[in-house]
Amino acid sequence: MTPSVFFSTADIDAWIAEDAPLLDLTSHALELDTQPTRLSITCRDDVTAACTEEAARILTHCGGHTLNFVASGTAITADHCLIRAEGPAHALLRAWKVMQNLLEYACGVATATATMVTSVHQAAPDCAVLTTRKHPPGIKRIALKSALSGGALPHRLGLGETLLVFPQHQALICEQTTLRERLAAQGNRLCEKKLIIEAETLDTARTAIAAGADGIQFDKVAPEKLDSWCQRLRDDYPGLTLLAAGGIHSGNAARYARCGVDALVTSSLYQTPPADLSVQLTPAAES
Template identity: 40%
Template sequence: MLRISDARIDGFIAEDVPYIDLTSEILGIGDQPGEMEYFTREDCVLAGTDVVRRIMEKLGCDAVTAASDGQRIEAGKAFFTVRGRAGDLHAAWKVCLNVFDHLSAVATKTRAMVDAAHAANPRCEVLTTRKSMPGAKDLLTCAVMAGGAFPHRLGLSETVLVFEHHLTFFGGFERFVDELPAIKAKCIEKKLFVEADAERAITLARVSANSIGVDGIQLDKVPVAELQELVSRLRAIDPRLTLIAAGGINPQNAGAYAACGVDGLATTAPFTAKPIDMSVRMRRA
């Protein structure tokens, strides 16, 4: 389970309820006991349950029934029910709904890509990039994992991944290849990956097969029609290389890319998912 601090949970609540629920106070209904259930109008893969449960606890509401992250929920079904004071239920209502409908959308789109990739190649994983909304990485990571994928890269401190921009400052691709043994020697506990086109990928594979080289190659924007042959060539040169396809991969083409024999698909697509249509019902207890 991803760690999310209490301060983060408090921040979610404060964003929507900075001081009081003025409407409940004006109507004088805050102390009345009640029950609230969340339901979906669309089939989806649920995400955000653990975050919502902690928000509810902070606001004094008790969960009665709750589905789990990653569970498929049919349209029309209730998936989370809580009891509490009417004022607390109203304070939790929208912030929790927003967590559920946004994260479940990401999880649902992720699962579609995972299912497509695994149907074509069970050994190919879907990996989401760090091109997500700033400030929401923890929530989006929860959603991605609920959908069956993994983070490709949670930040610059995590992975050694060399892009063309790095090589601009380093002195070019040729110098990088020449100094690969020294570069690799610095990656004591980390694997070394490089984003490359077809020509550079073949060069890197040959170097790695014959001496100290890269651990993996990220093949950027290589069309499906060309990718399978390229993967076969790279595997023949150095079967130990990890090969990742990246650039323009989405639910519609994930299966085709996975079928090319790569080990993973790096994608941003799940982060653009349209929120799931969800709502709540409240009643007196």
């Protein structure tokens, strides 16, 4: 399924404006402005496609015409073409690097995500891979669509959609009240939200459950400890949600999945190397 993340026209235009807001001087100096041209972008390795729809929109906004592209979320083999287009040279040359930069990052994240999801599901079929909001500023939509294309889901999209209590929150609660009292004072106003509390030890997890936690997010806990902690908490609280976060990457994700958690929370996929793509521009016969 192709992820339907919304990108506005302003988003597409802003990407183009970062690289070529006024004039492509090289194309102009070489008098390549209106020469009929074809463009193709090919992957050198096996990849999972992501943000190809937005790459096609970049082409259109620059004055080119997309012939075909591979839908986001599609796994393709090396030497497969991601996108083909045609149009005047100035349009394709303006779009070229903007498209390539987008696709290299997006396909890199999607491919790494798909690899991790496969590894995790082989280790524990019911364990989910969730990506955090710890990506560089300004690329939330790209990061989200890329992760979705690889088969992950967002841990949370922003501060306003979930209840996740960190130790930093608890440190600011005055001594006269407890976390449980603060939450109880909300009554039923939060009845639609699941309360997750972060913990670093089994004792703090049990304290969080006593405060009303529906789930525990263990942060930077070694899988050897989680093996026993998860089993003990499952025995005592069968309906409890358990997550593992902090330091989870492709090298240890499967091991963490086997601890018995419901999901892995990771930021590492955003730092994956870009996909290796090749761009070809060739003259096209005038019709």
